[in-house]
Amino acid sequence: MNWKPNRNSHLSLHVQIIDWIKERIKTGEWTIGTKLPSQRKLAELFEVNRSTIIHVLEELTADELIETKPGSGTYVCNNSWNVLLKSKQPHWEKHISESIHEPNYHTIQLINEFEHDSRIIRLGTGELSPALLPVSTIEESLKEIKLHPREIGYSEPKGSLKLRAALSQHLKRRQLQASPENILIVSGALQALQLISLGLLQRGSIVWQKAPSYLNSVHPFQSAGMEVVSYNQDEQLKNRSKLRQSILYTVPTLHNPTGSTQSLEERKQLLSLCKSLQIPIIEDDVYHELNFEDCAPPAIKSLDDTGQVLYVGSVSKTLSPGLRIGWMVGPQPVIDRLADIKMQTDYGSSAISQQLVAHWIETGLYENHLISLRKKLQSRASFMHSLLLKHFQGLATWNEPTGGFYIWLKLNHPIVNKQLFLKLLKQQVLINPGYIYQSSDYHHLRLSYVYSDFKQIEEGLLTLKKLITAPSD
Structure with a gap:
């Protein structure tokens, strides 16, 4: 809400605020069931005293436009005026509450x-501080990049071939073998998780993780009908994974949120266990390149010789979150499937961002920046x-x-x-x-x-x- 009452108006502040709120209700911006911000928040937004807001809410309540529910808050209510409006507008709060995507925790x-x-x-x-983002070098890079008209149109389903080829060579330096056909460009690592939830798992599947976990703070799997389960003992995986489709999520290097790193032996044991149970692994490796001593154990994907691991990387934590460029490495049928779903959702990641990241990898700018x-x-x-x-x-x-x-x-x-x-x-x-x-x-x-x-x-x-x-x- 950017609107503020006009202190030079002939109308008092509280009358202007009342008229503004009534207009929101009348036009359907604030539908039946909409929760109003708190008194303190409204006072901050309108830059008025809290006593002014109390006066406003009292008048709107008297007009039966809003009602206060003890312990819950103040809402646009279902009165005679709103009954008339209701016949003209959908009940958006009902649509929101019954939608499939889980809301964030408050x-x-x-x-x-x-x-x-x-x-x-x-x-x-x-998120990296603006002071840590290489803004001037990115600006210079944008001047140096030569763009072919086709390169700034829609990308092919898997993303820019130029970027995928550059990533193939970049990952090879970390013992990760991935041809361009086995790489999918995504709009950040979170989109990779969302695509996996939509394209590879049936409703009711189990997504295994070790707690605490970043997955508990976002809901890509829960919203798609999966059960996210934390496990402590391998026996839990062995017993329950036989009954339902499963996949395992892990951040083995510089774990989010704990910052811990699995040893090479722990990685080998996890891969061996999941192979024996035929449980695919999602390896979220977005922090790997930020190890201070550059001596973290190799990625689990580099140990994978059966296509067991889906590997996720990104430049959001290393170069710029605003570029919205990440990638996934996996077996070609999986990458083809998820590329098809990505084309149905956003028709490809930013073409300019892809060209920029490819340029940084190819010229060595990325390694020097790291x-x-x-x-x-x-x-x-x-x-x-x-x-x-x-x-x-x-x-x-x-x-x-x-x-x-x-x-x-x-x-x-x-x-x-x-x-x-x-x-x-x-x-x-x-x-x-x-x-x-x-x-x-x-x-x-x-x-x-x-x-x-x-x-x-x-x-x-x-x-x-x-x-x-x-x-x-």
């Missing part, structure tokens, strides 16, 4: 909303680690980061709940609490050192410490 909705507020210290975000980026990330990680040693000894435990974006902080007491999240948000500090990755986890939070600057990181951690050490109310 905490994640708030994270998505406030991440774009420049006043907020983003202490948990999984070397520089790893050093910068390591400096930030060391800074956050030093602050934790200084301020959180005795309050929490954590492992020193070896790469990637995150430190998985475990507080000594289970206080990382919605209340703490909201208190920090009120102090303009945004965290990613552990319960969005595992619903029962109130000890952990995912700290990120890649977005906020050094001053903000220190300020955010000190605010966190102040709140967690404050006397209980």
Whole structure:
């Protein structure tokens, strides 16, 4: 809502706001059942005192245009005026509530909303700081790229052949054998998961994972009717996977959210187990190139000689999330199937972005950028680690980061709940609490050192410490 009441108008502020809200209802923008923002939020949006908003809501309630449900909020209600409107407009709230796609958790909705507020210290975000994005070099690259008219039209179903050929050579340097025909260009790693859920699994399938997991904070499989199941013992896979179609999701290198990395032996054991059970593996490897010492074990896909593994990569964590370029490597029938589905959903990823990423890989710009980026990330990680040693000894435990974006902080007491999240948000500090990755986890939070600057990181951690050490109310 960008509208603000006109302080120079002959109409009072509260009358202007009432008229504006009535117009939203009359035109069908706010349909029956629409929940209004809180009084505080409305006051912020309209830049007025809360008392003005209270006056507005009282008049709208008296006119039977809205109603307040205790403990739930204020809604556009089903009165005589709205009954007339209802005959002309669909009941969108009913359509929304009965749609198949699972909504985000409320905490994640708030994270998505406030991440774009420049006043907020983003202490948990999984996005590179604008200061780490190679903007000037990208601008120069755009001047150097020679585009053939066909290259900026629709891509072929699997994506730009030029980019797939460049990726084939790039992956080969990491012992990953993938011909261009076995590579599908996607709009980020999340789209790869969505395509897999639509094209390879039947409803009711099991998606196995180790908790905590990034998958619990997004819903590509749940929305498609799959059951996401966390397992601790291999026996769980052996018993249940015999009954239902299964697939296993893993982030073996610089895991999201914990930052841990599986050993080579652990990778071999996982691959062997899944082979014996005929369970395909989705290897999400978007952080692999951000290992500080560049010595992580090889990808599970590099050990795969039977087409067991679907490998997912991306430049969103290394080059720019806005380019929306990722890739999937798999057996050709799988890639052909998912390419067909992708063409039905978005008709191909950005042609310009594909040409740019191909140019960066072919010219060595990408490798040089990775070397520089790893050093910068390591400096930030060391800074956050030093602050934790200084301020959180005795309050929490954590492992020193070896790469990637995150430190998985475990507080000594289970206080990382919605209340703490909201208190920090009120102090303009945004965290990613552990319960969005595992619903029962109130000890952990995912700290990120890649977005906020050094001053903000220190300020955010000190605010966190102040709140967690404050006397209980």
